[in-house]
Amino acid sequence: MESQRPSYCLEIRRLYRLIESTSVEYLSVDHLRELGIEATQVDLADGKLQFDPCFFQPQQHNLHEKYPLLDKTQKLRELSFRLSWDRCLRQAADEIAKWVRTGYWSAEDLKSGEETLFKLAENIFAWGQIVQHSDDVGTCSHETLLYMEDLLGAERVNLDLPLQDLPFYLSDLSPLTEGWRYVAEVGEEYVRNKLTMARTKERKGDPELANLYYPHKVRWRIEDRLEDFEPTDPKPHAILWNWVEFAAGVAPQRLTIHEVQSIVRWFMIRAKRSTWRQHRIQPMLLVSYTGSKDGRIVQAYYDGKKLNLQFSALFQMKDEKTAPTDLFLRYTISNPIGHTLLVDKSS
Template sequence: MDESTYIRRQQHLANIYAQLQTCEEFYLAAHELQAVGISASPASVAENGEVIFTPGFFRAYPYEVLAAYSIDEIHQNITYCPHIISPLRDVPNLDSQLRAHEHIVDPEARLEAARQSLILRLSEYWLEWNVVRRVHNHVDSQLVAFRLGLPDGFTLLHLGSLQRDYMENIISDSDPSPFSTGVNFMHWKIEDLLDDSSEQTNPHAIISVLTETDASAESESLTLHEVHAIVTMMMIRTSHGPWARDEIQPLLAITYTGEGSVRITQASWQGETLVLQFSPLWDLQHSESAPVDLIVRYYLSQLGPVDPAAQRGPDFNALAELASGLTLGLTSRPSDEQMNMS
């Protein structure tokens, strides 16, 4: 990427970020994103459930891995930090609360104490941030557990093309924060990062985004949190590091939302336009057919080739002129109760 193009892209990215910082519209439709130079569109889903990104920089691992590689219970137990699969739907119930109050001798008093405790536990269980953490922890624990069928001490992450990294390893003091700063009730976090630790081959990266937003309220739109996290990660990766001047910057964002759903978004640069292609929402918290294996396989993605010549997008000046005269709307935001992270 030549210097002038790089400078224009960074200025455009900074302009997008500034508008997101002050935006109070909580669900962003395609036309609202287009106003700031982001092209967003829903991606199709194949019969096998995989998302069809065009071009496809990330392809789900080609077969189901949870059944193919069962948990290595013996190796788990001999490690200092055994990895336990976090439950996905361990809903509090009256029986569990009765057992917790066995020390109360009087049956009626014990039953009443168990009922009151259950009410409290259920209210805590369904808090948006607790739901988000529970679903994310379940998927993450599948990724880091030792598995049979792999060399001793290997996890599913060893099957993927990218390796786990830590945000503190790549972020600088001048970078935007990878989590909510509390501005405009914005509560989200970039939790994980997978990238090419060799810094030689692949500009691709995968992140987990956690947000307590109920994305299902407007499932055809992207939430402000999702877009904010993606733009933040793009600013970090294009500002410094081995891939700062890569023309495409392929990024896969796997977002966990407040109602227990997951959405996968592929982000990339097409010319000087940020392009987002997003999947439907999958319900992992309530559905007995939750596609956990599919989500895991996207963390293990096979990487598609990066070809700048095939990625020429719309004229940047036209988009910049449009963006300069339009801003994101100020029509809705969640209540304080919705966004309570305590």
């Protein structure tokens, strides 16, 4: 175990230095291999990405149908922004109704309600025109990620649960847990004191899991992650999702440098931790949303010799009717599987 650990750390550090100094924006499979990273694009068959080996088992198909919204009137984000005058009027009416409900508007104010309604609708329409013609790819990728998070966090019906356990969320299907949710459940003091808790928390000197503030560079960020918080025998699997302020659709069969940075920086942080030292393989799944309103899923793991990346095709996420949202949801809350220990305990 100790003999393998240093070589793993050295290899990850080597990759980190190489990737951070790389100026190429799109990395082909051949280019990645030249850097020492084995990369393969995998197919989608029967609703599953053909990862081999596979460390993440997706949830069942058609999650929307099995777990419908608890309240069909609850407002979720929209993936595609379709501008119409009727939509602007509805948004303006909703805003005025909120003003009345909160007491911001009085009965006297309602006398000029129709005039205000049209003025507000005109402002919404003008703002929408700007958004529709905007080339802000950062906004596109971040909005896509927020839309998917809305679907994960929406209140839903689960007929398999008793009423007292409702509402139910799709994120409840995951055996892994988001960091912020774990803190909320057990309390910040517990988190501070439970030193053995399996959590990859950034420390001073770690590379940042984001690139947000540097001038003249593309912004990207790992928005959140799922890990196993079991303190005694945690699984090393991790699921991360990020947004990249960059149009990946220009070269759909290549990974962007920013996606590879996300992966290598994560492994760099993991290499410093002892929590999963007994695990030869520490798989991660990156669910990535890009500025060309696309998304892809990447499985990454270190096999003892080199870093392996298996990535899906680039899927269009431009329209609710055609976007593979079910596929992305199923993998975001997938189950960790596969052998990762140095010695298989079952043998």
